[in-house]
Amino acid sequence: MSRLAQEYMEATKSTVVPRVLVVEDEPDIAALVAYQLTREGFRVETTGSGTEALDAVGREIPDLVVLDRMLPGLSGDDVLQRLKADPVTSHVPVLMLTAKREQEDRIQGLELGADDYLTKPFSPRELVLRAQAILRRVQETGGTPGGRILKAGPIRLNPESHRTSIGEDELSLTPTEFRLLQALIERRGRTQSRKQLLEKAWDMEAGVSDRIQTRTVDMHVRRLRAKLGELGDWIQTVRGFGYRLKVPEGLD
8 A cells, every 4th residue: 555545544433444435337347446456455345237236335335336327228327316315325426437538528527526537548646645635525525534434225334433223213232233234234244154254243253163163153143143133034044154144135
């Protein structure tokens, strides 16, 4: 990580790494942007269409979206309008990255709600600096980089404030239960071994015995299921391996 990036991360005073969603249908450009942002300390996810972008936001609200305007199917403009129309995502800053270079195009993008506008071809270094500047402004105006909300159906989990709710009802979770639920939501739909959950939720090295892994993880999963009530059934047991969080179709 460069000295400038280190200074930026220190200045934000956040223990949560800012997450950037890159929405770009050209694989080479998406890979370049993801590489540049990752090496500067950001956590990056890429999608190749507007529909995939909205799905990704539904799973975990990012701290910044880098958005191409010309996408297959649902356009970048449509994605931006939907993000800004939803109270849950209206605060998410958006950096538009596009081949549309005319001044009228730039004005239109900003009028739609974009926070900045960068045209192709672009300097990867300039893109990183603009991303950092946007997140710095968010912090200066009272926001918090890394203050994303993880969602799974009606479950809302805020890693920054350590608060969890189902609908309007707040859940009382222990720190371990909170980290366990966070690990399951972040990899929703994917099976995680007890070893993986132990390392993620307990910050424990994998050197402990299989018996301790099983007993520790299984006990906390039972407690978490009980606190989630009917939604506890969403935490599915994968025999001989571990667990996964599966949100029913239509509630995702």
